[in-house]
Amino acid sequence: MEDQFDSSQVIMEVRAKVAAKPKATIADVARLAGVSTATAGRVLGGYGYTSGSKKDQVMKAAEKLGYKPNALARSLITGKTRTIGVVAGDIRNPFYAFVLRGISNIAEKEGFGLLITNSDESFEQETRAVDLLVEKQVDGLIVSPCDTRDSAHLRALHASGTPLVLIDRAVEGLEIDRVGTANVSAAREAVQRLIQAGHRRIGLVAELVEEAEGGVVSFIARAQAGEPVESAALYPSWQRLLGYVQAHLVARVPVDPTLVLRAGEYSAEAAERACLALLQRDDRPSAVFTTDGTMSEGAMAAIAKLGLSIPTQLSMIGFDDLDWMAFLPPGISTVAQPRMAMGEAAARMLLEQISGADIPPRTVLMPASLVERGSVSAPDTSLR
Amino acid sequence: MEDQFDSSQVIMEVRAKVAAKPKATIADVARLAGVSTATAGRVLGGYGYTSGSKKDQVMKAAEKLGYKPNALARSLITGKTRTIGVVAGDIRNPFYAFVLRGISNIAEKEGFGLLITNSDESFEQETRAVDLLVEKQVDGLIVSPCDTRDSAHLRALHASGTPLVLIDRAVEGLEIDRVGTANVSAAREAVQRLIQAGHRRIGLVAELVEEAEGGVVSFIARAQAGEPVESAALYPSWQRLLGYVQAHLVARVPVDPTLVLRAGEYSAEAAERACLALLQRDDRPSAVFTTDGTMSEGAMAAIAKLGLSIPTQLSMIGFDDLDWMAFLPPGISTVAQPRMAMGEAAARMLLEQISGADIPPRTVLMPASLVERGSVSAPDTSLR
DNA sequence: TCATGGTGTGAGAACGTTCGCATGTCGCGA
DNA sequence: TCGCGACATGCGAACGTTCTCACACCATGA
Numbered sequence: 001m002e003d004q005f006d007s008s009q010v011i012m013e014v015r016a017k018v019a020a021k022p023k024a025t026i027a028d029v030a031r032l033a034g035v036s037t038a039t040a041g042r043v044l045g046g047y048g049y050t051s052g053s054k055k056d057q058v059m060k061a062a063e064k065l066g067y068k069p070n071a072l073a074r075s076l077i078t079g080k081t082r083t084i085g086v087v088a089g090d091i092r093n094p095f096y097a098f099v100l101r102g103i104s105n106i107a108e109k110e111g112f113g114l115l116i117t118n119s120d121e122s123f124e125q126e127t128r129a130v131d132l133l134v135e136k137q138v139d140g141l142i143v144s145p146c147d148t149r150d151s152a153h154l155r156a157l158h159a160s161g162t163p164l165v166l167i168d169r170a171v172e173g174l175e176i177d178r179v180g181t182a183n184v185s186a187a188r189e190a191v192q193r194l195i196q197a198g199h200r201r202i203g204l205v206a207e208l209v210e211e212a213e214g215g216v217v218s219f220i221a222r223a224q225a226g227e228p229v230e231s232a233a234l235y236p237s238w239q240r241l242l243g244y245v246q247a248h249l250v251a252r253v254p255v256d257p258t259l260v261l262r263a264g265e266y267s268a269e270a271a272e273r274a275c276l277a278l279l280q281r282d283d284r285p286s287a288v289f290t291t292d293g294t295m296s297e298g299a300m301a302a303i304a305k306l307g308l309s310i311p312t313q314l315s316m317i318g319f320d321d322l323d324w325m326a327f328l329p330p331g332i333s334t335v336a337q338p339r340m341a342m343g344e345a346a347a348r349m350l351l352e353q354i355s356g357a358d359i360p361p362r363t364v365l366m367p368a369s370l371v372e373r374g375s376v377s378a379p380d381t382s383l384r
Numbered sequence: 385m386e387d388q389f390d391s392s393q394v395i396m397e398v399r400a401k402v403a404a405k406p407k408a409t410i411a412d413v414a415r416l417a418g419v420s421t422a423t424a425g426r427v428l429g430g431y432g433y434t435s436g437s438k439k440d441q442v443m444k445a446a447e448k449l450g451y452k453p454n455a456l457a458r459s460l461i462t463g464k465t466r467t468i469g470v471v472a473g474d475i476r477n478p479f480y481a482f483v484l485r486g487i488s489n490i491a492e493k494e495g496f497g498l499l500i501t502n503s504d505e506s507f508e509q510e511t512r513a514v515d516l517l518v519e520k521q522v523d524g525l526i527v528s529p530c531d532t533r534d535s536a537h538l539r540a541l542h543a544s545g546t547p548l549v550l551i552d553r554a555v556e557g558l559e560i561d562r563v564g565t566a567n568v569s570a571a572r573e574a575v576q577r578l579i580q581a582g583h584r585r586i587g588l589v590a591e592l593v594e595e596a597e598g599g600v601v602s603f604i605a606r607a608q609a610g611e612p613v614e615s616a617a618l619y620p621s622w623q624r625l626l627g628y629v630q631a632h633l634v635a636r637v638p639v640d641p642t643l644v645l646r647a648g649e650y651s652a653e654a655a656e657r658a659c660l661a662l663l664q665r666d667d668r669p670s671a672v673f674t675t676d677g678t679m680s681e682g683a684m685a686a687i688a689k690l691g692l693s694i695p696t697q698l699s700m701i702g703f704d705d706l707d708w709m710a711f712l713p714p715g716i717s718t719v720a721q722p723r724m725a726m727g728e729a730a731a732r733m734l735l736e737q738i739s740g741a742d743i744p745p746r747t748v749l750m751p752a753s754l755v756e757r758g759s760v761s762a763p764d765t766s767l768r
Numbered sequence: 769t770c771a772t773g774g775t776g777t778g779a780g781a782a783c784g785t786t787c788g789c790a791t792g793t794c795g796c797g798a
Numbered sequence: 799t800c801g802c803g804a805c806a807t808g809c810g811a812a813c814g815t816t817c818t819c820a821c822a823c824c825a826t827g828a
Binding site: 023068069070071072073075076081083090091092094097098100101104108111113114115116117118125131132133134135136137160268297300301303304305307322323324326327328329340 | 407452453454455456457459460465467474475476478481482484485488492495497498499500501502509515516517518519520521544652681684685687688689691706707708710711712713724
């Protein structure tokens with residue numbers, strides 16, 4: 001028969017003992033080294049004056065105890081965390097992945113940590129993310145805002161003096177450092193290339209979340225009428241649409257609004273569905289231009305599904321230089337954004353703000369380059 | 385003539401005033417609400433007892449002052465930061481991007497922050513990253529270790545009681561929670577599929593950083609001789625090589641070691657170079673199997689460059705389900721790892737550790753599924 | 769009437785750093 | 799010899815929370 005000894009209490013104690021990890025503090029090190037905490041702190045923290053002899057003692061003691069500084073306590077008093085927060089749309093999207101990598105490059109070099117969150121392009125999630133980061137006292141934020149109009153939380157943030165850099169998108173009337181792409185001109189040049197190759201009916205596959213008053217048709221009409229459009233605070237996909245219209249305008253080619261596709265939702269599947277419908281029309285376009293990586297992916301899926309051959313049956317220019325564009329025969333021409341450099345630029349600007357430099361708001365618009373491969377040729381004359 | 389007044393001093397003062405942002409503290413709120421800091425803390429922190437009336441006063445005061453809790457101070461005393469640290473290889477790699485997204489999903493749901501670093505598969509960078517995260521007092525770490533043998537820093541970390549989960553790779557003799565892929569069986573099944581289709585000469589494109597004693601040839605020889613290979617702590621690419629050999633063994637097909645390619649370095653370019661050489665040989669294989677996404681990309685680039693058509697001239701099975709594999713004609717069959725689920729599993733395990741659950745070390749090996757598309761057919765009989 | 773126990777409140781310590789200040793000790797030029 | 803600045807050290811306060819106490823209030827039931 002087993003004895004009645006209840007082992008749970010003992011086990012709890014053992015566990016507690018195992019779990020106990022008496023991290024060494026500066027006070028411990030100081031005690032062992034026989035100096036004051038202030039002196040130990042000066043040695044370990046590398047500030048103030050310290051003599052060689054004491055320095056040795058302290059270092060030795062720290063080594064012995066396996067001392068690791070507690071950044072929390074340090075930050076609490078210095079008011080600096082050496083951490084920057086980032087709100088991206090979705091890390092899985094190569095655009096953000098590369099931007100993040102760029103930010104990370106700079107952060108790492110400067111010894112900063114990186115607190116990363118996803119907004120999924122949802123305003124509510126973005127707000128929550130910003131709150132989280134602010135509570136964690138990040139020294140600054142890099143945000144890809146999902147709302148380019150209101151974004152009261154970002155205005156408040158900036159007003160409170162928190163270093164803040166916007167990436168990819170701007171916020172209307174919020175004049176702060178930001179880095180983006182020269183979308184209008186990049187898109188214009190790409191579409192011009194298509195027109196120059198002889199195309200007159202060019203499809204556009206774009207995300208185009210509803211925000212321009214009057215919708216796409218009215219937007220196109222206004223742009224086509226040569227009305228000056230305030231494009232700076234537009235969503236990138238709208239800016240690229242603007243470039244598309246401008247290219248037509250310059251070449252005096254009319255825009256057929258039925259050729260511009262709103263995926264409506266930001267996913268390759270949505271783009272594929274929309275594109276599939278477009279390419280099955282009798283009067284289908286002889287070329288397509290897509291306004292970002294995700295749209296390019298969706299469009300490509302649709303093209304593959306229909307078995308259309310590029311460029312003989314359909315010319316195409318994509319956006320963002322995705323890996324497959326290089327080797328998918330015949331090579332997909334595309335507008336390449338310097339994604340990683342954008343992240344690096346944003347991080348550098350943020351660090352400048354953090355270090356206290358008082359610089360007027362800068363807008364860095366990076367040039368996107370058209371990398372030409374084999375997906376553009378003259379339109380198939382047998383068509384229409 | 386301009387006056388000599390030096391404005392710089394004045395400007396400095398103005399700037400300092402602008403930069404001043406007197407964040408409200410609990411003490412401020414308490415003062416305004418006419419209660420003690422303890423009571424205000426109880427209301428705002430949601431712990432202990434508070435009466436409805438005081439709660440109202442405090443909330444109102446907090447609202448008025450725009451109070452935001454300082455997580456630093458909270459963490460300093462509670463010893464919990466509600467932040468987890470991640471050391472990934474490179475965010476740009478879709479594998480890590482998806483894993484990170486999985487981790488982020490769980491973290492966000494539980495209100496945890498995510499401190500992300502890249503190791504670039506460099507031991508030194510990994511060590512620095514871990515140090516940074518530890519100093520920032522993360523509650524736990526998810527690491528994709530770049531060294532599967534030594535990794536003294538990870539052993540020490542675990543010994544100190546820090547919650548730790550390994551992902552993708554294991555560390556020899558370090559028995560802690562980890563999540564990975566059933567690499568051997570996944571690779572074996574993929575290669576079996578190739579053999580079953582009639583292929584006898586199957587190329588393998590793998591990263592294979594040098595670590596098995598005796599190198600690739602000796603490793604193959606031992607595996608082929610049926611020697612039991614301790615595969616758990618092997619690098620994934622070696623495990624996949626093992627599966628490749630096993631498939632040959634089962635089917636009694638001899639392995640030609642010259643067909644297994646070491647990219648040597650972890651990049652698509654290296655894979656492309658190696659693959660290009662292989663596919664230009666007179667006795668080139670009739671099929672290739674690649675051991676991860678990056679290798680698949682490189683191999684595909686080589687195939688495209690040579691203009692080989694899949695599957696008539698060359699069959700292929702890739703690893704990781706990359707976007708283009710779905711639409712690159714004729715569709716690339718591949719071994720799909722549940723990348724995001726892996727991240728989620730790792731995060732969940734870590735959070736369990738953090739919450740104090742005392743669970744024996746678990747190894748979660750996720751099944752990878754062979755998604756069959758059009759890239760496998762019988763070998764071209766005109767060959768060899 | 770008196771313990772009892774849940775509820776509510778505040779004073780003050782604690783977390784692990786850095787910072788301000790006071791107090792030295794040098795060496796050097798006047 | 800004095801004064802002065804650079805170097806060196808320690809004491810105790812601060813950072814903004816939460817935690818531990820001590821105490822007080824109020825029902826409840828014996």
